[in-house]
Amino acid sequence: MAVELDAPLRQHNTFGLPATARQLVRITHEADVRRVLAHPRLGRAPKFVLGGGSNVILTRDMPEVVLKVEVGGVRLLAERDDAFIIEAGGGERWHDVVAWTLAHGFHGLENMALIPGTVGAAPVQNIGAYGLELADRFESLDTVDLVTGRTVTLNKAQCKFGYRDSLFKTALAGKSLITRVRLRLPRPWIPVLGYLDLERKMADTGNTHPDARTIFDWVCAIRRAKLPDPAEIGNVGSFFKNPMVSAEQCRDIITRDPHVVHYPMADGQFKLAAGWLIDACGWKGKAIGHAGVYEKQALVLVNKGGAIGSEVVTLARAIQESVYGRFGIRLEPEPVIV
Ligand SMILES: Cc1cc2nc3c(=O)[nH]c(=O)nc-3n(C[C@H](O)[C@H](O)[C@H](O)COP(=O)(O)OP(=O)(O)OC[C@H]3O[C@@H](n4cnc5c(N)ncnc54)[C@H](O)[C@@H]3O)c2cc1C
Structure with a gap:
């Protein structure tokens, strides 16, 4: 070793x-x-x-x-009537696994193309994008306890997935290392197209029945246009979670800010677009030291060159304070601050 x-x-x-x-x-x-x-x-x-x-x-x-x-390997583990089960090592790049499944004719991950990071981290914050999250395609995982060295297999219910949340951010935070993840790709494949950006692509192209490859290409193109490439501009994607508010709170904010971007949730709550709240407070393009707010998307904080972690935290706190001051909403950071 x-x-x-x-x-x-x-x-x-x-x-x-x-x-x-x-x-x-x-x-x-x-x-x-x-x-x-x-x-x-x-x-x-x-x-x-x-x-x-x-x-x-x-x-x-x-x-x-x-x-x-850096645990590697991707394979088709089982072929059932209702699903393909794919197993991938925790160190595989998530996007490579999405591309691998597509190339082998196993569809269902295309909406989550181009999310950076590894397979082992995907369950930690239950990654999601364009109307789909890991929990929707999850079968089970293997994790090693960092005290006893014992390997346990956890199913979906045991992982306690939530919005950008799981057991690995709460009870098991810092206590275990995910070595393998098994994904469940349902058969027959049903496209997930309810997301606004994808609806726009359908309208623009006139293709109302895109196949999985087309959705993959659309998602990659949308993401490349919206998000900075970390190879060029340092960032961690969305810096804050989209806050959930009650219907009453949402009505109250709409009365004061009629343009607030909000989405109704199945449980009666409303999800507010954190990027809109930050933009409304005038942060887009602003910087503290070498850490800044991305000009094209206020939800993304960027390294303007030579940033240090404390500058990023100072900027994040200043944003949290102004959003709280104006809307009474506490933004919660999405990345893990060490
Ligand atoms: C440009 C950009 C766009 C992004 N877009 C999205 C998006 O659309 N949706 C989304 O959900 N996220 C998005 N993210 C965030 C990020 O890609 C995901 O959170 C990803 O899962 C992080 O993977 P990682 O391997 O880099 O994890 P790391 O950053 O290395 O770790 C994140 C956390 O997971 C823990 N961890 C990592 N690996 C393991 C493991 N094997 N076992 C146990 N714990 C582990 C770490 O200790 C840490 O707490 C984006 C990031 C960037 C830079």
């Missing part, structure tokens, strides 16, 4: 923040986790699990043992 000392993390986080891991170990198999736990020096030290670093804000050097998940 190779232990990298004082490993730079700038290239391991998409915001491009400078930080160093005192010790970094690459996990290519679950046995590697048990080797770390049995190690005389590393075994009892605190651990931090890192995937592709596309949802973390690093504000400091890391004394924890950083476990960089």
